[in-house]
Amino acid sequence: MSLTAASRGIAGDSLEAASTGLKPGWGVRPERQQAILAAICDLAPGTGRLSAGQLRAVTTTLAGRRDLWADLVVRDPDVRWYLPLHRSSSCDVWLLAWERGQDTDWHDHGGSSGSFAVAEGGLIEQYRVPSGRLSRRRLAEGHAVAFGPGHVHDVAHGADGSATSIHAYSPPLVAMTYYTATDYGLIARETVAIDGPEGARGRGGADTALARATASAARLSSDSLPSGAPGIDELLAEARSGLQRLRPETAFAALTDGAVLVDIRPLEQRIVEGEVPGALIISRNVLEWRLDPASEARIPALARADMRVIVMCSQGYASTLAAASLRRIGLREATDLEGGFQAWQAAGLPTRPAQSLG
């Protein structure tokens, strides 16, 4: 489910950004920003990390102040809508609108604590309790939850009509990790930089957290890299220039002719994606030690110069670098699976669910 920010076109407004925490283009007029700040300034110090309890005080207070947000809400049946209300170095506060069928997917908050309060309608929160078990609660208008940095949840619209909620995070959100619910529990899937709450994915732009993080990373890179250092794209191209990579169907044929498929994906990824029957699972972090013909930790049947090893990862990127590394230590026939497990599966070749350790 995607999420979009409102842009209300307040060009020409002159904001006192430092005092309000927001900047031009964020969609809330200066006088309203001042009113919001006045409502929460005693609850949320402008610096330092706020506790979950302090964040709850912020969200419940603002949820009860319809005069500060009711006229700002936009109802969109297609995308989950949000609007930033406040931002300081200690926390950010957001207004969200929910329609039937809209939810966030499982995610954490990148180390931030948080709180949200239901201002209108109802929401349903599924969440992971400390034991790892999943639980669920229905939150009606006026209810709020607060959580620490380890909280993982999936929030969804949960009543007949539209819903509105107020969310606050400390420190301000900069990244979130998404999870896939499996029979093994929640498995981390990807971490994304964000500039909005509860599921906004990489929507950058001027004056957003994402834009600042990107600019900061660019400065760091240009300042700290030695001149002439190759980027990952160059490294990958160089590795591929020395490989005869195999498409899934060709790899499948090679397996019947003495080649071995080596799966270097981590367990979490195999659980989410599945496995190839008969593939050898060798962790990337021990791959060279298992296959180097001169290594004491080698697997003798595999660690041979003429062994036709086909390395497989998820999409065929890490496998290229691994195969090139194997070639450098003497496995002259080593190569990798183009497109990785995902291409193998898309080609209709045999797969199975990840095998239980127990």
Ligand SMILES: [Fe+2]
């Ligand atoms: Fe969340």
